[in-house]
Amino acid sequence: MTTSTDERLHYFIDKQEILELVNRYCQAADRHDHDALRALYHADALDDHGAFFKGLATDFIDKLPDIQAPMEILHHNVTTVNIEIDGDYAEGEVYILxxxxxxxxxxxxxxxxxxxxxxxxxxxxxxWKFSHRVVVADWVNIQDPSIVNLEHPFVAGSHIGCPGADDPSYAFFKLIKRQTP
Known part of the structure; x- marks a missing residue:
């Protein structure tokens, strides 16, 4: 079966929109931007974080202020992304750190x-929006106590990221929109 150029272009546009959705999730999670997260899910979407949470994504997002309260740093990084599309439905296996x-x-x-x-x-x-997300942990490395040191002389004077509207990205970008709390 031959695929037309228009069909291939449509496929790659859809795939790019899904990739951007995945990246916006990471951005919103790291900035504790719950309004932006909410906009990424369909109203009936499901979220499954295992025993931690399983249910409507909107209910999970409602709990995030309490879950994220002790989080001093969140930093999600997407690595390998496998996406398959069938019309207006798609699936993705997204590797993260x-x-x-x-x-x-x-x-x-x-x-x-x-x-x-x-x-x-x-x-x-x-x-394109999420209709169902399952979070799977393949490995975990815990440092107790923390080994992060943002006060070391090596980073003196650096711009330091943080959750919320005080993050330097809010003042810097004109095109990359951020929700404000």
Missing amino acids: AFHKAAGPDGSIDVLIGGRYFDKYEKRDGE
Whole structure:
């Protein structure tokens, strides 16, 4: 079966829109931008973080302010991405490295997770959004206490990222839009 150039272009445009959706998720999660996260999911979308949370994505996002409160740093990195598209439905296996620096009762800890997102996407009203996401941890590295040191002389004077609207990206970008809390 021969695929026309128009069909191939449509496929690659859809694939790029899905890749951008995945990247916007990481951006919104790291900035604790819950409104931006909410916009990435269909209203009936499901989120499955294992025993941690399983249910409607909107309910998970409602819980994120409490979940993220101790998070001093969140840094999600997408690596390998495998996407298959069938019309207005697609699936993705997205490999991630997610770093967390979290405050605890005895000081901060670092958690580096190598994992994958098992995603289902649907294009409704011309827009790709998540319809179901499952989070899978393949490995975890925990440093207790934290080994992150943003006050070391090596980084003196550097711009330091942070959750929320105080992150330097909010003031820098004109085209890359951020939600404001």
